[in-house]
Amino acid sequence: MVGMASNKFSEYIIYVDESGDHSLTSVNEDHPVFALAFCIFKKSEYTSEVLPKINQFKFKFWGHDLVILHNREIRRPEKEFGFLTASKEIREDFFSHLNQLMEELPFWIVTSVIDKRRLKEKYNRPRNPYEIALKFCLESAYLLLQSFGGLHHVTNVIVEQRGVVEDKELEVAFNRIVSHGNWYFTRLPFKIIFANKKVNSCGLQIADLVAHPIGRHIINPEQENRSYKIIEQKIIHKKGRGLKVFPKTQKAQSPG
DSSP: OTTOSGGGBOSEEEEEEEESOOOSSSOOTTSOEEEEEEEEEEHHHIIIIIHHHHHHHHHHHHSSSOOOOOHHHHHTTOGGGGGGGSOHHHHHHHHHHHHHHHHHSOOEEEEEEEEHHHHHHHOSSOOOHHHHHHHHHHHHHHHHHHHHTOOSSBEEEEEEOOOHHHHHHHHHHHHHHHHTOSTTOSOOOEEEEEEOTTOOOHHHHHHHHHHHHHHHHHHOTTSOOHHHHHHHTTBOOSTTOSEEEESOSSSOOOOO
16 A cells, blocks of 8 residues: 555654643633644654653552543543542652653653734734744754754644644645745645544553643743743754744744
8 A cells, every 4th residue: 555665654753742722712821722732653662662761650540541631631640540639749740740741751852832912912814823933833843853864754743633623724734834834945845644532542642741831931931930941842843843832922923
């Protein structure tokens, strides 16, 4: 079958998640940003290091590997993470191991955060925040993989399904960006793959853990944010494109 041979795909894979919603109709004043995070893994490291370490973490705290690490449920905590309310010691032990896990896992991050309030103030007809963030992240991922020499074959970009209409709109926007609508005016070697929300994907779970702290840091950079301090070490700052905040405060930019 065409496309199934291993040499058709790059050595890298990208998992994507978001924090906040991309609606401009109503803006949540407590979380007025939309953050999109691309977590980039080298496949050999993903299989040899990432998967075993995450499963070891799950076996330690649940005795099985079926739990899906979800930032929102951890923060509350609820469902599989309800045990974190049992005592301060249990909670501290859990987060100590989780922070250590995130520090040790080998991956890179490129991310974009859209300030929805500022976007509405600067543009009469602002574009969809998801599309703006997606364009920035795809361009930054392209730049990173170019520096790795990883652009010879297709790199799959894994995102969670959100709904038939939403997924179709995202696919159209994604294909438009990779085909011609990007800074480099070239075809970017990326392919979008949609994953069911219930799939137990370690890569998607890591992306979920990454997106929220990035958004919170942009909203309030002075607030203590241990998770972001760990994540920041993995953000690739290459030509200023590792973390893109839009719009800038000084002056308006064209959203591309």
